[in-house]
Amino acid sequence: MERILNKKTAFITGGGQGIGRGIALKLAEAGANIVIAQRNQETAKSVIDEIQLMGREATAIYIDVTDKESVEKCIAKSLKAFPEIQIIINNAGSLQKNIGDFTSESDFDLCYNVNLKGIWNVAVQFSEHLAKHRQGKIINISSTGGRGPDPLFPAYCASKSAAINLTQSLAIKFASHNVNVNAICPGIIWTPMWEKIEQFLCDENRLTSNNNGAIFNSYTKQIPLGRPQTSEDIGNAAVFLASKYSCNITGQSIDIDGGELLASSTRP
Template structure:
């Protein structure tokens, strides 16, 4: 039996998220920016949340001629009061939040014996508690509307570990644990929760890698290159759209075969 081929409407614009209100954290750089622009291209209203107002302004400018719309919000995901205010503001303006992409993340790398407590705390607060903070504020609205898609951004490091990244690996493994738990808790309300686990992607975060580390990473990737932010954003788009309506509780690797 052949699957249905989804045809693009006339004019070549697919508009897979037309009219959907999508909240994206870490929306103004790297993978988050690629996702924001792709979602807007697909007709979404993107509530773009980021700590950098300057980067948000650049994003708004770049998205201005696309079919959807970017609504910028300066947001620190570690600040629970600010998170509540931003979520309430989005719901007040648009009446709903259809998609949440928990994309904000930081690194503070060091070997275990050298890792400072403040670097452990900073990464856990943004990458793990930040995901908890934002999701806890958004979910009551999704429960009320009896629909939603939550996309949590983990990492291959959260599945397989990586020397020098105790804090990052712990935070990203925790995100997977929360994803599977929430998928079970929320399925009865028609809310899907999935995680995406990128490998090495060309972003400001990986640009800091020393040449030796970059070469070592490339040697382990069967596809022989780092990924592009847009390639991860396409997976976010699939999980945000109705095309993934029977997928929940999954961890989808986007890593060029790194883990095989």
């Protein structure tokens, strides 16, 4: 990969596993140094090792994106280690615990606090730094689930929908600081998050889950391009949005779903 992010530093929430890990590795491949802002420091270890093997600098710093004080501390430590952070990826996300339920207040709060307020907290804490340096890229990981309703995930989808809207407001707000703010909406990717969905759907359908993704695989058959998305797909899009090649794109949210949303809108 062309090193289009040479001498840049990226800050990635939840970068130690799943999609966040894929993004971290792709950005590092493109030349960026990486701060993994992660609750679980153990999971960050192997991705840090991989990035350092590529010859980039990488560090892991504790964050709970729902907690303003934690976000403040994490960003202060990150800027001490890398004073020139220009790329901010809000990837941390949480599914609702009770899939299929719309009555649980704690699930509503969880999704709202992680998927929406988490983005807000990080953007607010970085705003002074970005304004001072007059350059930057914020990339929020939303979901195709944020494009419409889904009775299995009402709290999750509502929070992801709001994240798309917040991306647009932040794009206007940050434009005068020469900062682009965009979102990526992944379709389906086999990560620890999808393992939970698989387990739920197996239980619902009285199927034994061998954690082999049988239901996930059956979903992929409906995708026009015929394959699931990968963390690397999302990482590649993040590299583009973090690079100079997207300098005139802001406030956009890009679906990376193999055409599934389009196809589902035409199904009877």
